[in-house]
Amino acid sequence: MATTITINHLTKRFGNVTAVNDVSLVIEPGSFLTLLGPSGCGKTTLLRCIAGLEDPDEGEILVGDKLVFSKQRGISLPAGNRELGMVFQNYALWPHMTVYKNITFALEIQKLSKEQMDKRVKEALAEVQMSDYQDRYPREMSGGQQQRVALARMLAYRPKVFLMDEPLSNLDARLRMDMRVELKRLHHDSGATTIYVTHDQLEALTMSTYIAVMKLGVIQQLGTPDRIYHFPQNLFVADFIGNPKVNLIDGVIKGKNKVDLGKFEIAMPTHGASGDIVVGVRPEDISISTKPVPGGVEFSAYSVLPSGAESTIIAKLGDLEITVKEIGISKIKMDEKIWLKFDPDCINLYIKETGNLVSS
Amino acid sequence: MTSAAFAPLPLQQRALAKWRRFFRWVTSPHVILAIIMLFLMFYMVIIPLFRMVMTTITYAENDVRYAPGAVPGVFTAFHWLRMLTTKIGAVMTYQPMLHSLVVSFGATAIAFLIGGSLAWMVVRTDLPYRKVINVLAVVPYIMPSWTIAMAWKVLFNNGTLGGVPGMLMYFTGVPPPDWLAYGPVPIIIASGLHYYTFFYLFISAALMSIDSSLEEAGELAGASRFRILGKITFPLIIPALLSGFIMTFSKVMGTFGGPNVLGVPVRYYTLSTMIRTNITVGAFGDAFVLAIILILFSMTTISLNQRIVGTRKSYETIGGRGFMSQKTKLREWRGVIAAIIITFQIVVAVGPLILLLWSTFMLHTGDYSLSNFTTAHWIGKGDPKINSGEPGILLNPAIYRGAWNSIRLAVSTAFFTAFLGIILGYAIVKGRGTRLAKLTEQLAFIPYVIPGIAFGAVYITMFTKPVGPIPPLYGTFALLVVVSVAKHIPYSSRSGVSAMLQVGRELEEAAAVAGANSWKRFTRIIFPLTSTGFVSGFTLTFITTMRELSLIILLVTPATQVLASMTMRYSENGSEQQANAVILVLVALVLIGNLIISQFRGGSLKKGLGM
Numbered sequence: 010m011a012t013t014i015t016i017n018h019l020t021k022r023f024g025n026v027t028a029v030n031d032v033s034l035v036i037e038p039g040s041f042l043t044l045l046g047p048s049g050c051g052k053t054t055l056l057r058c059i060a061g062l063e064d065p066d067e068g069e070i071l072v073g074d075k076l077v078f079s080k081q082r083g084i085s086l087p088a089g090n091r092e093l094g095m096v097f098q099n100y101a102l103w104p105h106m107t108v109y110k111n112i113t114f115a116l117e118i119q120k121l122s123k124e125q126m127d128k129r130v131k132e133a134l135a136e137v138q139m140s141d142y143q144d145r146y147p148r149e150m151s152g153g154q155q156q157r158v159a160l161a162r163m164l165a166y167r168p169k170v171f172l173m174d175e176p177l178s179n180l181d182a183r184l185r186m187d188m189r190v191e192l193k194r195l196h197h198d199s200g201a202t203t204i205y206v207t208h209d210q211l212e213a214l215t216m217s218t219y220i221a222v223m224k225l226g227v228i229q230q231l232g233t234p235d236r237i238y239h240f241p242q243n244l245f246v247a248d249f250i251g252n253p254k255v256n257l258i259d260g261v262i263k264g265k266n267k268v269d270l271g272k273f274e275i276a277m278p279t280h281g282a283s284g285d286i287v288v289g290v291r292p293e294d295i296s297i298s299t300k301p302v303p304g305g306v307e308f309s310a311y312s313v314l315p316s317g318a319e320s321t322i323i324a325k326l327g328d329l330e331i332t333v334k335e336i337g338i339s340k341i342k343m344d345e346k347i348w349l350k351f352d353p354d355c356i357n358l359y360i361k362e363t364g365n366l367v368s369s
Numbered sequence: 370m371t372s373a374a375f376a377p378l379p380l381q382q383r384a385l386a387k388w389r390r391f392f393r394w395v396t397s398p399h400v401i402l403a404i405i406m407l408f409l410m411f412y413m414v415i416i417p418l419f420r421m422v423m424t425t426i427t428y429a430e431n432d433v434r435y436a437p438g439a440v441p442g443v444f445t446a447f448h449w450l451r452m453l454t455t456k457i458g459a460v461m462t463y464q465p466m467l468h469s470l471v472v473s474f475g476a477t478a479i480a481f482l483i484g485g486s487l488a489w490m491v492v493r494t495d496l497p498y499r500k501v502i503n504v505l506a507v508v509p510y511i512m513p514s515w516t517i518a519m520a521w522k523v524l525f526n527n528g529t530l531g532g533v534p535g536m537l538m539y540f541t542g543v544p545p546p547d548w549l550a551y552g553p554v555p556i557i558i559a560s561g562l563h564y565y566t567f568f569y570l571f572i573s574a575a576l577m578s579i580d581s582s583l584e585e586a587g588e589l590a591g592a593s594r595f596r597i598l599g600k601i602t603f604p605l606i607i608p609a610l611l612s613g614f615i616m617t618f619s620k621v622m623g624t625f626g627g628p629n630v631l632g633v634p635v636r637y638y639t640l641s642t643m644i645r646t647n648i649t650v651g652a653f654g655d656a657f658v659l660a661i662i663l664i665l666f667s668m669t670t671i672s673l674n675q676r677i678v679g680t681r682k683s684y685e686t687i688g689g690r691g692f693m694s695q696k697t698k699l700r701e702w703r704g705v706i707a708a709i710i711i712t713f714q715i716v717v718a719v720g721p722l723i724l725l726l727w728s729t730f731m732l733h734t735g736d737y738s739l740s741n742f743t744t745a746h747w748i749g750k751g752d753p754k755i756n757s758g759e760p761g762i763l764l765n766p767a768i769y770r771g772a773w774n775s776i777r778l779a780v781s782t783a784f785f786t787a788f789l790g791i792i793l794g795y796a797i798v799k800g801r802g803t804r805l806a807k808l809t810e811q812l813a814f815i816p817y818v819i820p821g822i823a824f825g826a827v828y829i830t831m832f833t834k835p836v837g838p839i840p841p842l843y844g845t846f847a848l849l850v851v852v853s854v855a856k857h858i859p860y861s862s863r864s865g866v867s868a869m870l871q872v873g874r875e876l877e878e879a880a881a882v883a884g885a886n887s888w889k890r891f892t893r894i895i896f897p898l899t900s901t902g903f904v905s906g907f908t909l910t911f912i913t914t915m916r917e918l919s920l921i922i923l924l925v926t927p928a929t930q931v932l933a934s935m936t937m938r939y940s941e942n943g944s945e946q947q948a949n950a951v952i953l954v955l956v957a958l959v960l961i962g963n964l965i966i967s968q969f970r971g972g973s974l975k976k977g978l979g980m
Contacts, residue, residue: 018375062878069375081375083386085393089884101875105897114893115883166883 011038012073012169012202014059019068021054021226028054029065030226036204036219041196043205043213046223047249052206053174055223059204060095060172061088072170089118094168098175100159102147108134108158109143115166133165134158136195153184160195171196171203177212189215210250214238222246240357244364247289247357253321253332256295258288259361268358272326273306277353280368285361292334294355297322298348299341305348310341324349398887399799402792403809409789410812412839413855417827418819424830425449425657432654448654462659465643469663472556472628472639473621479561480617481610484568487710492576494697497707503573505714510566511959512718513916513933515626516952517559519940520721522630523728523949525550526735533735536724540737551635556628560621562717567620568613575609576602594697611674619667623820625919630940640666641822641919648826648923657830660823668818722956725949729762734945746946762950768935772954774846775931779914779962782853786861787906789854791899794865795891810862817859821919828852829923844926852924853914861906868902869895908966915959932958 014036021029028051036042044052057063059070061077064085070078072093077086102111109130116126134140137157147155156176163171176192177185193216196203207213213220214234221231222245230242241247247255260270262283268275270288298305308324308331315321320339324331324347333349341347358367378386394400425448428439436447452462487506491499509517526535527544538544548554579602587597628639638646640663647656699706728734732743743749749761762768793813800806816824828851832842842848872895880890896903918933925934932955939948 060878060882062881079386081378081386082382083389083393085390087886088878088881089886093882095879095882097875097879099873099875101873101879103876103879103894103898114880114885118884118889162879162883172882 011200013038013071014170014202014204015069015071016055016059017069017071019055019058019065019070021051021058021063021065027226029058031067032226032228033068034221034228034231036202038202039200040218041193041203041205041216042219042221043207043217044221044223045207045210045213045249046229048208050223051226052208052223054226056172056174056204056206060093061086061091092169093172094163094166094170095172095174096156096159096163096176098178100147100152100155100179102155102159102162104147107144107146108139108150108161111147111158112162112165115162119166129165130161133161136164137161137191153180153188156180156188157191160192164195164199169201171199171201173203173205175207176205178207178209185212192216211252214250222249224249239355240366241289242366244287244289244359247359251291253292253334256288256290256292256331257359258290258329258331260286260288262286270329272329275351275353275356277356277358279358282358282360282367286367287359287361287364289357289359290351290355292321292332294352295331295333296350296352297324297333297335297341298350299345300348302348302350305350308347308349310343310345310347313339313341313343315339322347398891399796400805403796403800403805406789406793406796406809407805407812410809410815410855410858412837413851413858414812414815417831418815420830421657421660421827425654425661427654429654431651448658452655452658461643461647461655462662465638465640465659466662466666468553468628468632468637469622469639469641469666471553472560473618475553475557476560476564476621477614477617479557480565481568481613483561484565484570484613485572485610487565488569488573488576490706490710492573494699495703496699496710497703498711502707502710502714505711505718506569507566508714508718509563511912511916511963512563512721512956513626513918513936513952514560514563514624515630515918515937516725516956517562517717517721518555518627518630519936519949519952520724521555521559523724523945525555528735533733535735536737539735547635551631552637553632555631556637556639559627559631560624563627564617564620567616568610571609571613571616572606575606579605607677611677615671615674618670619818619820622663622667623822623824623919625822625922626937629937641820644822644826645922648829653830656826660826663820663823664818667820671818722953725952729946729950729953731946746950759947762947762954767930768932768951768954771930771932771935771951772958774929775915775933775955776958776962777846778849778853778931779911781850782857782914783907783910785850785854786857786910787903789858790861790865790906791868791896791903792865793858793862794867794869794899794902795895797862797866798869810866813858813862815859816856819856821856821917822922824856825852825920825923844929846929848924849921849929849931852920853910853917856920857910857913860909864902864906864909865899868899868906871902872898904966908963911962911966912959915962916955 016032016034016036019029019032020027030051032055044055046052054063058065058078065078065080067080068078069076069080072091076082076084077091078084103114106114112130112133113126116129121129130143131140134143137160139154139157139161142150142154142158147158150158156179159176173192177188180188189212196216205216214237217234219231220234220237222229222237224245230237230246237246238250241250241255244257248257258270260268262279263269263274265279266276268277268279268286268288275288301307306326308326310322311325311330312323313320314323315338317338319337320335322333322335322339322341324333331349359365360367426444426446428436428441428443428445428447430441432439432447433441435451436445439445439447452458484506487502490496491502496502522535524536525545526533527538527547527550528534529544529547529550534544535550583605584597584601587601592600623641625641625645628637628642629645632639633642640659644656644659644663647653647659729746730742730744731737732741732745745761747761747763750764759765759767793809797806797810800809819827828848829843832839832848832851835841842851876894876898877890880894885893916933918937921931922934922937925931930938932951936948936951936955939945939951
């Protein structure tokens with residue numbers, strides 16, 4: 010039942026700004042694809058192009074087998090004919106209608122009978138646990154409740170594809186967590202192809218089956234959360250994903266199996282790369298010890314930031330600063346001598362000039 | 370511009386694609402609406418203006434009398450030369466021009482002093498009864514602009530013109546000097562007292578939006594209160610000030626009532642009264658030369674304002690509403706100042722009405738004794754010795770016809786205007802950034818720069834013959850509606866745009882995604898959400914149309930008389946009591962209408978002005 014979405018060479022400009030730049034993408038049926046990137050990267054524009062709320066300047070979009078947009082053929086189906094549902098960042102509930110009316114608006118257009126509509130409203134509200142709110146007006150509900158209703162409104166008319174434009178960004182942290190759970194469950198149960206836009210990398214990692222990281226209108230990397238996290242294709246993706254941030258250290262290749270980081274060297278396969286490189290290593294991939302260990306490099310603990318389940322330690326060696334993550338509350342004291350050990354298997358090498366990953 | 374990734378299509382399919390794109394563009398609702406609006410405005414504004422200019426550069430039938438050898442319909446610079454270079458020009462053009470400038474600057478200055486200081490007092494001090502003052506400040510706006518002028522006449526008439534003495538002279542025996550009874554001084558005062566509302570509304574809105582921490586910063590830096598006012602507050606409200614200035618200035622420039630009542634009897638002509646005089650004798654070419662001059666003056670003022678403020682958004686104040694904080698303490702003066710202000714406002718707002726009311730109970734004008742008391746002007750059966758046998762106002766079918774016409778005109782104008790406002794707002798906001806929307810917005814602005822009397826003049830030549838599908842409208846009631854609607858387009862488009870901007874675009878998009886077509890989106894989502902804007906646009910237009918005179922004075926015929934034009938006719942015929950009684954009826958109707966409309970939620974004068 011689930012639908013494939015195919016995007017071919019899509020470009021959208023606003024004046025001199027190219028918001029989406031020659032993007033091609035196939036979204037597998039039933040997948041949960043997140044468009045992730047900083048503000049202004051074109052993720053929302055891409056979503057709006059798919060929804061039919063913007064007319065792209067180039068390219069094609071197919072929903073299933075249906076060509077919904079083609080610049081070349083002059084086709085652009087109205088948003089309502091694309092069989093998509095959308096949840097907006099600010100919910101976009103119609104303030105002059107009750108929850109019931111908000112939900113039945115689309116059903117009336119589909120010419121459903123009164124009984125069918127009642128049934129659909131009931132089901133949709135039950136799905137988002139808002140059954141008792143049928144007669145409320147939007148302003149009589151909290152933000153989280155409004156977002157649930159907005160979700161129910163979309164579910165009720167049974168679109169083939171769900172589009173979500175930063176649906177959780179207006180909610181507070183706790184509610185956001187709850188809604189993530191619900192949304193993931195909802196996707197799992199319905200199996201509908203979902204495209205989700207967010208700037209929150211944690212949201213992307215927790216919910217998606219695929220993530221497309223975007224910058225300046227171009228998809229930097231498309232992959233599973235696992236791939237994106239462990240093998241960022243370039244320095245931008247590496248830097249954007251992960252909290253605390255990845256350590257990026259400038260260095261030079263020293264032969265086949267050695268990288269010189271200035272203060273110390275790391276033995277690791279260099280896969281034929283040469284010259285100036287950047288080493289990317291996640292804070293949790295560095296082991297830390299208060300006693301000298303073989304292969305360990307001596308640093309001093311510049312700052313120690315315990316936060317319950319884990320602690321972040323900023324280690325310093327001269328002007329080189331490295332972030333390390335340790336499970337639990339750290340016993341390390343500030344200014345204490347520490348020894349860091351890098352796991353060669355968890356290090357990514359990037360060519361300094363291009364910023365691209367040296368593939369193994 | 371096909372992307373390299375796609376193989377080129379055969380010509381036929383490319384043409385098809387092109388057609389599809391064009392069709393989609395042209396059928397998108399904001400484009401359709403913008404195009405309809407452009408056509409409408411083209412008919413209502415551009416063609417009339419064009420015809421007006423043409424009239425000034427062609428010979429008319431009756432020019433043969435003044436210009437030997439003139440052939441009607443032939444191109445000529447005759448009217449322009451005559452009005453600008455001859456001796457007649459000095460009297461017909463330059464003198465009225467000077468008078469108009471004197472009156473406009475004078476009245477604007479008075480309006481600024483009153484409106485500005487009231488606004489500061491209400492917003493920035495701890496004055497008591499601020500709400501009362503706020504309400505009273507809007508009252509002059511709902512009265513006909515010449516009410517104060519009429520009352521002035523009742524009070525200060527000195528009999529030099531053979532007329533009867535005014536109240537002052539009757540009770541003191543001393544005739545007020547001529548300069549106080551007629552001419553520039555009373556016109557300036559009467560107009561200034563009437564138009565201070567604009568300054569009040571603009572400046573108080575601006576003052577309210579200024580974050581008072583800006584002023585406190587000045588205070589901490591050790592500046593005196595006076596210095597802060599001059600160096601910080603004043604510069605911040607300059608945009609609002611200029612908006613108030615152009616609004617008042619161009620209103621006074623185009624105003625007809627006051628100068629007609631207080632100026633014409635002593636041959637103190639302004640451009641507006643001179644236009645009327647020329648029209649009544651059929652000298653359309655000459656009248657239109659004056660009208661164009663008037664328009665140019667108005668345009669200059671507005672473009673100067675834009676040059677100074679820098680953007681067209683001169684109505685906008687400094688930003689989000691900051692929270693009020695420190696108010697200037699008036700201490701023991703609070704009560705006294707409030708009393709003075711409220712007394713002043715009541716004198717200005719209610720005083721004229723009382724004077725007018727009093728005068729309507731007098732059998733002979735100028736005799737204030739009790740023996741002269743009569744109800745004949747209200748409920749008289751029609752004594753041939755009084756008012757050429759016309760029955761009293763309340764029994765006079767002509768008055769009822771006029772009242773009915775006024776209401777009809779105001780309601781239909783308000784309806785169409787508010788409706789157009791929503792449509793224009795939609796076309797402009799949804800098309801933001803496109804040239805079409807920009808053009809629509811700019812065209813909609815044009816009537817703003819054309820003073821009322823000139824706008825009416827424009828319509829005289831228009832619609833005397835059928836234009837396209839439109840039948841000849843001259844002398845019809847429909848023409849009055851058309852001109853009133855056209856004149857209100859700038860205001861309605863502005864309030865339409867601001868109403869539309871308040872409806873987040875996601876609300877419409879959500880409906881689009883849910884499958885609603887543009888008609889459904891408009892009727893089910895957009896219109897219900899902009900209905901407050903509709904109501905306030907309606908209220909504002911209703912009030913201004915009810916008491917509008919300058920705009921329609923040149924277009925009314927005996928069959929289409931409205932109350933506003935009737936008062937002027939009575940006044941010109943020397944039937945003071947009837948004229949005054951009709952004004953009172955008019956004010957009563959406006960108040961009742963306003964009361965009815967305000968029962969609907971949310972409508973308010975301020976919103977209607979787009980603030």
